[in-house]
Amino acid sequence: MxxxxxxxxxxxxxxxxxxxxxxxxxxxxxxxxxxxxxxxxxxxxxxxxxxxxxxxxxxxxxxxxxxxxxxxxxxxxxxxxxxxxxxxxxxxxxxxxxxxxxxxxxxxxxxxxxxxxxxxxxxxxxxxxxxxxxxxxxxxxxxxxxxxxxxAPIDWDAPAAGRTPPVALFAGTIGLRKGVDTLAAAWQLLLDEGIEGECRVVGPIDDYTPPPLERFSVEPAVHPDAIPGLIRTARVVVLPSRAEAMPLIVTEALAGARPVVATPVSGTPGIVPDPKMLVPVDDPPALAAAIARYLRDPELAERDGLKGQAHIAATRxxxxxxxxxxxxxxxxxxxxx
Structure with missing residues (x-):
């Protein structure tokens, strides 16, 4: 034993x-x-x-x-x-x-x-x-x-991403290491383009407080048991970090059949099933384009989310x-x- x-x-x-x-x-x-x-x-x-x-x-x-x-x-x-x-x-x-x-x-x-x-x-x-x-x-x-x-446990009962409203979700410590400043800049670009939907930033504030933006909410951290339900509310999960080890929120999002947009730092490229989900660090235009792709195309979000879920089930x-x-x-x- x-x-x-x-x-x-x-x-x-x-x-x-x-x-x-x-x-x-x-x-x-x-x-x-x-x-x-x-x-x-x-x-x-x-x-x-x-x-x-x-x-x-x-x-x-x-x-x-x-x-x-x-x-x-x-x-x-x-x-x-x-x-x-x-x-x-x-x-x-x-x-x-x-x-x-x-x-x-x-x-x-x-x-x-x-x-x-x-x-x-x-x-x-x-x-x-x-x-x-x-x-x-x-x-x-x-x-x-x-x-x-x-x-990461697999959320087999999660509703399809394509049936979820156009919500981009960041869940984690709100700070510079996690690239929340880049996310805020990207969301401003999307607002200028007339994007539909909203961006939710959920977590404790560390060393960066996002500016007030339209349809960009900053919310307190939720209980860890509530993370799967939080992921279900989003069409895409975003993590534009400057440094990570093995970001769990990326794994959890894919396990919940949600596509992700993340940066290729440390172990992150090995988590995602498709390199199209990765954008360069400190690149608001690239981040904005990747988020918009999923917010504007629910069928793509659903396909990539299910592909990610199968990948996590087989490997993690x-x-x-x-x-x-x-x-x-x-x-x-x-x-x-």
């Missing part, structure tokens, strides 16, 4: 890493027993310190046949999870680390000594791009690594990624009897 403890942000806080952990837990992916320990729940340093301390206390008590799977995003996650990785290694536990950060290569270069010492304590690393794999390979050459993808469903995780866990040689 394989028992895995997943360590990372609280599954109901806001973010893609949180959603991935929740999907793994809810679908019992890769293991017979799954437990989740939280180390982060928003920008509350004292609370996160307490969560991390509690996670450390729990890891100090788990059986030595337990596999500990860490999910590391950006910045402070390296300090929180890095400390716990050292504890798990000292106990002789097997360690898997998934690097979920938007720019793993940059982080590795900036903090080579600490990150390298952390990665070398792992037994297996999971990354989302060749670039990330090359970066971690320089710091931890003896640690096996796998290029993988994030799982919980069943497919669960089997991959199982192989990784079994390769560690513990808890398999």
């Amino acid at each position: 394989i028992s895995v403890v997943h360590v990372g942000p609280d599954v109901y806080s806001f973010g893609g890493t949180q959603t991935v952990i929740r999907v793994i837990r809810d679908h019992k992916m890769g293991a017979d027993e799954i437990r989740v320990l939280s180390t982060w729940d928003g920008r509350h340093h004292a609370k996160n310190f307490v969560l991390t301390a509690r996670a450390g206390a729990a890891l100090a008590r788990v059986p030595r046949t337990t596999i500990v799977h860490f999910h590391i995003s950006d910045g402070g996650a390296w300090l929180r999870e890095g400390t716990l990785i050292r504890l798990a290694k000292a106990r002789g536990l097997r360690i898997v680390a998934t690097l979920q950060g938007a720019d793993v290569a940059r982080e590795v270069l900036q903090h080579r000594r600490f990150i390298g010492a952390t990665l070398r304590r792992a037994d297996h690393l999971i990354v989302f791009s060749d670039e990330a794999r090359a970066s971690v390979g320089q710091l931890a050459p003896g640690v096996p690594s796998t290029i993988s993808v994030n799982p 469903s919980p069943e497919v990624i669960g089997a991959e995780l199982r192989r990784i866990y079994e390769s560690l040689g513990v808890g398999t009897n």
Whole structure:
């Protein structure tokens, strides 16, 4: 029997890493027993310190046949999870680390000594791009690594995109890294062309507040369980990011039979089934043209959405990624009897 403890942000806080952990837990992916320990729940340093301390206390008590799977995003996650990785290694536990950060290569270069010492304590690393794999390979050459993808449940009951009103949806942190400024500029171009429909921007505001535009709404984040329903309200989902690891909203949109318009950063090109869904970074005219194509042609949106859904079902469903995780866990040689 394989028992895995997943360590990372609280599954109901806001973010893609949180959603991935929740999907793994809810679908019992890769293991017979799954437990989740939280180390982060928003920008509350004292609370996160307490969560991390509690996670450390729990890891100090788990059986030595337990596999500990860490999910590391950006910045402070390296300090929180890095400390716990050292504890798990000292106990002789097997360690898997998934690097979920938007720019793993940059982080590795900036903090080579600490990150390298952390990665070398792992037994297996999971990354989302060749670039990330090359970066971690320089710091931890003896640690096996796998290029993988994030799982997404398939929304087989989603209504067809062609029957949805002409709505373009952005769902995520509202900021410059996600390219919301580019989206606002693109929407202004579409308004100048007389586009029908609306653009919804849903999420917490970070370092950019969009200007007031006609039929361009800025809305607060929704509960993670409400994301599939939110996607159903849109004809196309948009993510014009400047940096990503493996953007979950793109996978979730395709799993919900919605076409996407995104930028070709990091692992994103491997998610979409058609390169026509990709536009250059920082290119409002190209972004506007791609959005308009789906808002003006519901039949195209429906065809591309269904094509994307079939692609995700074949490559990123919980069943497919669960089997991959199982192989990784079994390769560690513990808890398999």
